[in-house]
Amino acid sequence: MNAPGQTENAHAPRRTQRSRRPQGASQRSHRHTSRRVLQISMVLVILAGVTVRNLGISAGWIPEIRGVCPFGAMQNVLAAVTGRGTLFWFPAGVLLAALILGPVFCGRLCPLGSVQEWVGRLGRRLFGKRYNTPVPGDRYLKHLRWVLPVVMIAGTAGLLSMQPDMLNISYALFHVWTAVVPVSAVVVLAGVLVASLRIERPWCRWICPWGAVLGVISRVSPWTIRRNSTTCISCTRCARACPFHIPVDHVAAVRDSRCNRCEACVAACPVAGALQWEGPRGTLPLRRGVTISVATVALVLLPLVPAALLPRATAASAQGGEAVAPTTLVTVSPTMTLADLALLMAVDTAELLEILGIPEGVDTSLMLIDLEEEPGLESVTVGFIREQVEALQ
């Protein structure tokens, strides 16, 4: 049965359908496998990191992906916009990926989305065909995702008494066994997971503030899933496969902000080349389904490269005794020790003490803020130290 408004090749005979080369089963398999591998890996990384840190084990090698949850991402982006954020790197990668490929993060890396999807798989077994039936008015309900950003703004402006953490189910998901998770977030999480048994990704569809932002950005992404109207046989399999009921069979390019590029439509298409990733200059070289997954990881992690290299470069410079790294008011932190400052300035501690007029024998593990408490060092304030450091540059 074709949907109303369907025009192109709506009545193509089934023989035509058979005569065309179907998408290879192996390609479909690769497509699903690569996505699942990414989803599982991401959940495991987050779960392991969070658990270890919650157990009180703190070490540099334990991964912490800052800004991976919807609220954290929003907060970090906004902090970075005002120049106060240093945790922008991961959300920046997600934004970059959305700008180029669409919200691929949601479909492949978001742990919260993955968990909902897995619960949905259980729901599919429980409810069969009754799972994920279309919700009336769904295309309008998606705009509910803008409610939270607006409420966050109103709350911060003092117009409403609301804290986003009360609803942060991503945080609740991974920290549920700790005492710091608000009960309200746990209740919302439970509600979302129960709803996931009947509806595909309810949080992503109607609530996620970060998904709303990524969805809008993705509308300008040059690469997206496009339908070739000449080869399309209008079998509607793509639309039926779409977990968000996007009418893929009616559009030239999938621009719906709900689409998370899960490629269920592409995998369902029986005609090779009728539905595929395309950019402004043609088709993406997708020999296997893994290309988008690899590109997603590369784009999301890309901003982490300078983030990882910059501090190392500074430290390397300090270790090698080269030119003094630029030191600002912020880098001379009050909680920095004398030894830290010496390292930052690439001088030895004795030289630093001489520069600051501090007698030898002072404990170099003292924080800069505490120096003024020491007898005879009342004038050695953080402000004084900053002046001396600036004078040297």
Added chain:
Amino acid sequence: MEKRILVWIVLFFGGIASVLACNYTYTLHDAHGGTRQITEGEPVVLQAGAQYTLEMVYVENHRNCTVSPDETLYLLDGSRWRVARDTQPLVLAALPEWTAPARRTHAGTFPFAAQTPGVWALEVVRVCDRGGYHGTLIFEVRS
């Protein structure tokens, strides 16, 4: 169409950045009952010899920085802002009293006298492994 969307994205982030910029809000109360919102980095003019109360409200974000208000560092012109330290240009009259008007929200008041003319920076520093905060308020004391 695409340009329009990009413009909306920029406007959205630009618009909400000003109100979601940080977890702290600052309000200055003068002796006559006047109230002013203070924006970080923007100079606030004070009258030398006048008494003021600086009200700080901060909301813990989900990164759970465990530094309490009492452990937060307050630096005036690079040195600790201490009670009755009359060598400082803004003389703190009393230790702040912190209250929790809502869960994860803390409010404190800092009564002080503007003593020495000049431009002075008050830094609020919370150093945490996760997140943290470093804000600077600029006060211009005029005689």
